[in-house]
Amino acid sequence: MANYYITTPIYYPSGNWHIGHCYTTVICDCLARFHKMKGDNVFFLTGTDEHGQKVEKEAKKRGVTPREFIDPLVEELKDMWRLLDVGYDRFLRTTDADHAACVQKIYQKLYESGDIYKAEYSGYYCTPCEAFWTESQLVGGKCPDCGRDVALQKEESYFFRLSKYAPRILKLYEDNPEFLQPKSRINEMVNNFLKAGLTDLCVSRTTVKWGIPLPFDPKHTAYVWIDALSNYISALGYGTEHDELFRTFWPADLHLVGKEIVRFHAIIWPAILMALGLPLPKQVYGHGWLLIGGDKLSKSKEEAAKTQITDPYELVKAFGTDAVRYFLLREIPFGSDGEYTTERMVGRINADLANDLGNLVSRTQAMILQNFGAVPERGAPEGTDAELIAMCERLFERVDADMGALNVPEALGEIFAVVARANKYIDETMPWALAKDPAKRARLGAVLYNLAEAVRICAVALKPFLTKASAAILKSFSCDGDATTDALAFGLLQAGTPVEKLPPLFPRIDKKTLDALLAEHAKSAPAPKPAPQDGAPAPAKKPEIAFDEFARLELKVGEVIACEKVKKSEKLLHETVKLGEEVRSVVSGIAKFYTPEEMVGKKVVVVTNLKPVKLCGVLSEGMILCAEDSEGNLSLVSPERAVGSGATVR
Numbered sequence: 001m002a003n004y005y006i007t008t009p010i011y012y013p014s015g016n017w018h019i020g021h022c023y024t025t026v027i028c029d030c031l032a033r034f035h036k037m038k039g040d041n042v043f044f045l046t047g048t049d050e051h052g053q054k055v056e057k058e059a060k061k062r063g064v065t066p067r068e069f070i071d072p073l074v075e076e077l078k079d080m081w082r083l084l085d086v087g088y089d090r091f092l093r094t095t096d097a098d099h100a101a102c103v104q105k106i107y108q109k110l111y112e113s114g115d116i117y118k119a120e121y122s123g124y125y126c127t128p129c130e131a132f133w134t135e136s137q138l139v140g141g142k143c144p145d146c147g148r149d150v151a152l153q154k155e156e157s158y159f160f161r162l163s164k165y166a167p168r169i170l171k172l173y174e175d176n177p178e179f180l181q182p183k184s185r186i187n188e189m190v191n192n193f194l195k196a197g198l199t200d201l202c203v204s205r206t207t208v209k210w211g212i213p214l215p216f217d218p219k220h221t222a223y224v225w226i227d228a229l230s231n232y233i234s235a236l237g238y239g240t241e242h243d244e245l246f247r248t249f250w251p252a253d254l255h256l257v258g259k260e261i262v263r264f265h266a267i268i269w270p271a272i273l274m275a276l277g278l279p280l281p282k283q284v285y286g287h288g289w290l291l292i293g294g295d296k297l298s299k300s301k302e303e304a305a306k307t308q309i310t311d312p313y314e315l316v317k318a319f320g321t322d323a324v325r326y327f328l329l330r331e332i333p334f335g336s337d338g339e340y341t342t343e344r345m346v347g348r349i350n351a352d353l354a355n356d357l358g359n360l361v362s363r364t365q366a367m368i369l370q371n372f373g374a375v376p377e378r379g380a381p382e383g384t385d386a387e388l389i390a391m392c393e394r395l396f397e398r399v400d401a402d403m404g405a406l407n408v409p410e411a412l413g414e415i416f417a418v419v420a421r422a423n424k425y426i427d428e429t430m431p432w433a434l435a436k437d438p439a440k441r442a443r444l445g446a447v448l449y450n451l452a453e454a455v456r457i458c459a460v461a462l463k464p465f466l467t468k469a470s471a472a473i474l475k476s477f478s479c480d481g482d483a484t485t486d487a488l489a490f491g492l493l494q495a496g497t498p499v500e501k502l503p504p505l506f507p508r509i510d511k512k513t514l515d516a517l518l519a520e521h522a523k524s525a526p527a528p529k530p531a532p533q534d535g536a537p538a539p540a541k542k543p544e545i546a547f548d549e550f551a552r553l554e555l556k557v558g559e560v561i562a563c564e565k566v567k568k569s570e571k572l573l574h575e576t577v578k579l580g581e582e583v584r585s586v587v588s589g590i591a592k593f594y595t596p597e598e599m600v601g602k603k604v605v606v607v608t609n610l611k612p613v614k615l616c617g618v619l620s621e622g623m624i625l626c627a628e629d630s631e632g633n634l635s636l637v638s639p640e641r642a643v644g645s646g647a648t649v650r
C-alpha cells in the first residue's frame, strides 16, 4: 500500500469566500479520494493561515481580538468544505498549539545552524500579500503581485539566508523538472526571481504582535509565510516525540497551490527544508485561476459579483454539491486559467450531467424495471457489445493515467466518454424495439445488463468526483458505496439484483430558470463597494443554520447601570449590565457612537452565553447587540416596549 500525502494551501480567514477559493481544495479532495479508492494510505491536509498584519489590522478595526475575528470565519470555511464534500484528514489552524511549537522549533534550529541572523530591515511590505519587496521589484511603486499600495518598513529583523540556496534551487529544477509543474512555472521562477539571484529573506517582525514569538527573541514574531509553510510538516508532528505521521508521509507527494503563490512554495519552502536537512516535497503544482471578465476572480470585483453568482453557498443551493464540483473539476484545462460564468456552469450541468449522465441512468433503470423488475441475465456478446465492454474494462487504466499526471479534467472526460458510448449503444441496440418482440427477450436482457454494468462502472469511477450522485446510483443498483477500484471490473452485477428508480439526478436548468436565478441574485447582491485598500474582508454572507443552532444562543434584556471608556482604547466602552438578579461586566466596540453617559439607563440585548474574554485587559462576559448600516454606523438594539432586565430574547 503506497502512502500519499497531499496538501492545499492554508486559507487566509478572509470570509470573502468565492468559487475561485474552492478550486484548489476541491481538486485536492478529488485526488485524495481517488488515491483512497485505489487503496493508498492517504493523508489530506488543509487549514487556515491566521497570523499576520492583515488579521491584526482587521480585528483592531472591529474592536475585537484577532481570535474573536477569526473563529467564526474558520467555522464558515469548514462549513464550505462540508457543503462541497471535502473530506480532509486534518484541518490545521496556525493558531493550534502544536503548530506554534513546531514553528518555534524550526526557527530555533535555523538560528542555531546560522541560517537565521539579525540585521536591519529596510524595504517595502504588501499587507494583502504579506510579502516583502525591494524598491527595484516594485512595479510603478506598487506590489508586483497584486498592484496594491506597499508601505516602507524599517525595523530590526531576523533574516533567513535565502541567497545561499539559490544555486541549489536552480539545480533542483534542472535535475528534477517534475518538482515544479506545469513546466511554465519553472520558467517563471527562473526568469523572474532566480536569474537575478536571491536576497536574504526577512523572517521576523517586531511591529506585528499577532504571530508566533521567536524562541530566541520573543519581541519578534515569525514572518507569516514561514509560519504558514511550516504547516506542511507541523501537521505531521515534525520535531516531536509523536512524529509517526511525519515518518510515514513526509516528503509530501503534492503541494497543490494557485500560481500566485508558487514563489513561496518552489523557492522559499525548499530552501527552508534544505536548511533543515529535510527531504523536499515530490511536487509543487501551480494551477491557474478562475477568471471573471479576464481578471482573477475575487470578491472585490463587486460588479461581476452582481451579474454572476460566485458565492459557493448560493451555487450549491441552486445547483447542488456535485454540479459545482463537476464544473471545477472538468471545465478548465489543468494548469491554465479559465473563465467563470454562471451560464458556463449551467451549460456543463445541462450537457454533461442532465443530458448525458442523467438520461443514461434514468433510461437504463426505467427499461430494466419495465421489462425485468431487476438486473437481467448477462447474455453472449453481440454487435457493438464488445466495444462498450472494452471501454468499461479499460476505464480504470485510463483514469489512473490521467490522475497520475494530474490531468483531472481529462480523467473525467474518460468517464464521460463511456457515458456517451453507452448512450450511443442504446440508439444502436434500440431496446424499445427488442421489447416488442418476445423472441428477442434474451437479447433485450443482455443489452440492459450491459447498460446496467456501464452505469455501475461509471458510478464507481465517479466516486472521487461526484460524491453524491455516485453513491445514489450505486445504492439504486444495490451496490456497495465503499467500492474500491476492484469494483471497476465488468460483469460483477448479479442477475436478479434489485434496482430502484432514481428521481432525476440533475434536473435540466432552462434559460427561464437561469434568468430568474440571476435576477434574484442581482437583487440580493451587495451594492458595488470600492475594493478595500488593505485587502480587508467584506462582511461574509453566512450559511443557513438549523433552528437548534440558533437556539444555542442565550439572549437576554440587560440594563446598563454604569459605563466608562476603556483606557487604552478609542473604540471600547466598559458597561456594567444588570440582567435580572445578575450583574455582568461587558465590553463593546461602540465608543464612537455612544458616550458613557448616554449608555447608562439603556435597555439592551445581550448575548449571555458567549465565552468570557478580556478586551484591552477588561473582562467581557457578554456581547451587546447592535445594528450596523452600510457605512459601519452602529445603533443599539433595544426592546420596543418596556420589559424588565433579565427577560429572555428569542
Ligand code: MSP
Pocket (backbone or CB within 6 Å): 008, 009, 010, 011, 012, 020, 021, 022, 023, 024, 049, 228, 229, 230, 256, 257, 258, 259, 260, 261, 288, 289, 290, 291, 296, 297, 298
Ligand atoms: N494563505 C496563503 C497560502 C499559505 S500556504 C502555506 C493563501 N491563501 S488564500 O486564501 O489567498 O488562497 C488559498 C487558495 O485559493 C490558493 O491556492 C489560491 O490560489 C486559491 N485561489 C483564490 N482565488 C482563486 C481563483 N480566482 N482561482 C483559482 N484559485 C484561486 O494564499
